[in-house]
Amino acid sequence: METGNFHHALKIREDLCIGCSHCMNVCPTEAIRVRNGKSVLFGDRCVDCGECFRVCPVSAIIIDHDDFNHIFDYKYRVALVPAVFTGQFPEDISLRQIHSVMLELGFTHIYEVENGVEILSKAINDYTEKHSENKPLISSFCPAIIRLIQVKFPSLVDNIIRLKPPLDISAHFLKKELLTMGIPAEEIGIFYVTPCAAKIAAIKDPVGESTSPIAGVINMDFLFNKVYRKVKQQNGQSCAIPVSGKLSGKATCWSLTNGEASQISGRCLAIDEIHNVIEFLEKIENEEITDIDFLELRACDESCAGGVLTTSNRFLSVERLRNHADSYHESDEPTHPDAFRKITSESEYLTSKISIEPIKPRSILKLDENMAEAMKKMEKVNRIMQLLPMVDCGICGAPSCQSLAQDIAQGEGGIQQCIFIQKILEQKGEMSLDDSVEVMQSIWGFGKTNKYRDIKGI
Amino acid sequence: MMHFEYHVEGGNFTKAGAASSQLKKILKQLNVDPKIIKRIVVALYEAEVNIVAHAFEGDIFIDIDTEKIGIKLVDQGPGIADIELAMQKGYSTASPSVREMGFGAGMGLPNIKNNSDELKITSQVNIGTTVELVTYLNQ
Incomplete structure (x- = not known):
């Protein structure tokens, strides 16, 4: 491990x-x-x-994200934006306005992440047909979920579909397109606009892949503020003609809840919000729930529309994106002379790059590598648990009595951290008041235990 | 050597699986191979649901050492008249209401057998059933 x-x-x-x-x-x-x-x-x-x-x-x-000016290190500066970015803006601001402002800000190209869905959805359906032994297959879309499974549900790592998410597929496509145009690799900077922290971590430290074609990451709230302000100042004048085609309805909704599950054949379920996902994975692990073919699991409520770096209310973002999806007609697609080709024109190349390596478990639950040692530690945890008040007050600086007990067993804490234990030890004369104040200060710092002077004035 | 005990209430499907979830948590903490954990938990879950579906009540006794996990389930209930028949895939005495909840497909005992290294069932009609299963850790 x-x-x-x-x-x-x-x-x-x-x-x-x-x-x-x-x-x-x-x-x-x-x-x-x-x-x-x-x-x-x-x-x-x-x-x-x-x-x-x-x-x-x-x-x-x-x-942590990359400095915006980092984009100017490259001659060709591509913004790789997810559909939820468009969903951040009020309905009266058009995609064309948003994109033209982004070009003014310094990007030379804009491409929507979910174009990769046109390649991926077919690949997932092929994959689920071939890998029926690991049912339910779990989507690799949400990087926080992949990490959650690695640390908390190690027995389920083989259920994760070993295919890249749309982001990586689109990035590989863009790189290939630009290289084909004769642009040298070092002049291409692909920047992903992220709605969450997990995607950044996945790009900087990819799971199941060695390198990422993405040069940098820009936080969505930062770019939204920059773009929205400029759109406001320009008072709705739009200039540039969009250079990329509209996303299909399926692609527009891919990052929303049920976006994947609705496109995969067999019995599929979509679950969003990390606690809901944990509850469900517990049952999957016990085989209490069987016969599911595909699971779409997302860490955020309302999936990417609820990403931590989004600005707009997630329900409104979902509504806007669903409206966009409903208004999609293939015949509307503009054919700008500078537009990238359809991503499906590189199906073969992208399908050859779509796999990821097996995902390794890295359990955080084990008390020790050695089972005999782990048993000793568990007995210690159980003995400590007998002493703790089980109120999970958090005064010890750990989130629960259980976690304090585990910290102590691992040598990373002391039982005197518990305020209840302190009181008992003081009463029995086994701990001085000074010592107990010192323990509290080691957890909460000096500020919170130095407020006596303020009490007098109450 | 560690010992754990759990009580199981007959007819309460809301709590069915509580013991197997607890055991799973313990085995993860003890760094037991995830594949072995899965077998043990699946076997225990089936046996636990059997008590809930058929018996009045039961107790689960679990012994863990570095070599093996031994689980003993003792219930007070109708018992099994013909154990050999009950071991056959698809055989079930579950009532229609239990089947409606998605249980009672007749896969319980065969599934327990497939997911344990040793299985021993003893039963007395109208008194109860004892299921003992052992899983070895270092094979």
């Missing part, structure tokens, strides 16, 4: 963190602890779902 740290796009800024523990309490893999008044991330447990980012009240959790 693989262990060790993985690239994470989520970072906690120590200078901004106030140690409020909101992030610790919502993390679905219990990857966060509070130490010295700051949140600390356990890299091997984090799946980059971004739940912590959503709840941080002081924006101390940031999603």
Whole structure:
């Protein structure tokens, strides 16, 4: 099994963190602890779902992206945008306006990610026919889900479909198109506009693939603000003619909930939001649910429309995209002289690049590599659990009594961290008040235990 | 050597699978091979559902050491008159209402057998059934 740290796009800024523990309490893999008044991330447990980012009240959790000016390192600057980006804008702003502003901002080409769906949907259907031994097959679309399965459901890694998501397929297509036009590789910069942290982590540290054709990543909220402001200032004047064709209805809705499941043959289910996914995977793992052919699993509620870097309300984004999908007619497609060819014209090449390597498990649940040691640690955890109050208050700096007990068994915590234990030890004269204050300060920092002077004035 | 016990209520399908979920969690923490975990959990789940579907109540006793996992399920219930017949694929005495819930396809005992290394069933009609299964870890 693989262990060790993985690239994470989520970072906690120590200078901004106030140690409020909101992030610790919502993390679905219990990857966060509070130490010295700051949140600390356990890299091997984090799946980059971004739940912590959503709840941080002081924006101390940031999603690392590339500097926008980095695009100017390249002569040919391609924005690879997912359909949900268009879904961020009010209905009265057209795709043409959005794209023309993006060209003014410095991109030389714009291409929608979901074009890759035209290649992928056929590949998935072929794959599901050939790999019936690993049912239910699980979509590889959402990188947070892939990581979740690696760390929490290691027995299901072989169920993940070993095909690239639309993003990678489109990126390979763009690179090939530009190279065919005679542009040298070093002048091509493909920049992905991401709705979430997990996609960034997947690009910087791909699972089941060695390199990515993508040069950089730009956060969707950042680009949305930049584009929307310019659209507002221009008062609706649009100039450029779109150079890429409209997405088909199927492709437009691919990243939304049921976007994949509705296109795959057999019994398919779509489940969104990470806790819902965890609940369902538990049942799949026990074989309580059988006879499902394909599972579309997404970490965010309403899938990518609910990505942590989106600005618009997710339900409105979904409505807009569904409207776009309904208004699609193949005959409407413009044929701009500079437009990229249809992605299907490179079907053979892209299908040859579509596979990914087997995905390896990296369980975070094991207490020790060695089973005898793990049993000793588990007995210790069970003994500690007998002493803890089971209220999951989080005062110890761990999200639950269970996680504190495990931290202690792993040598990463002490039982005096528990406020209930402290009180009992103080009463029995086994711990001094000074010592207990010191323990609290080691968890919550000095600020939160130094407020006595304020009490007098109440 | 570790020992765990779980109680199972007959007729409560809402809680069916609780013991197998717990055991799964324990085995993951003990770094048991995921493929072996899957076999054990599938076998236990089937046996657990059998108690829920057929018996009044039952208890599950689990013993874990580094060599093997032993599971014993003891129920108070109708018992099995002909164990050999019950072991046949597709044979089921489950009531229509149990079948409606997606259980009772007659795959229970054969599935337990396929997913364990040793299986022993003893039963007395109108008293209850005892199912013992063993899975070896280092094969």
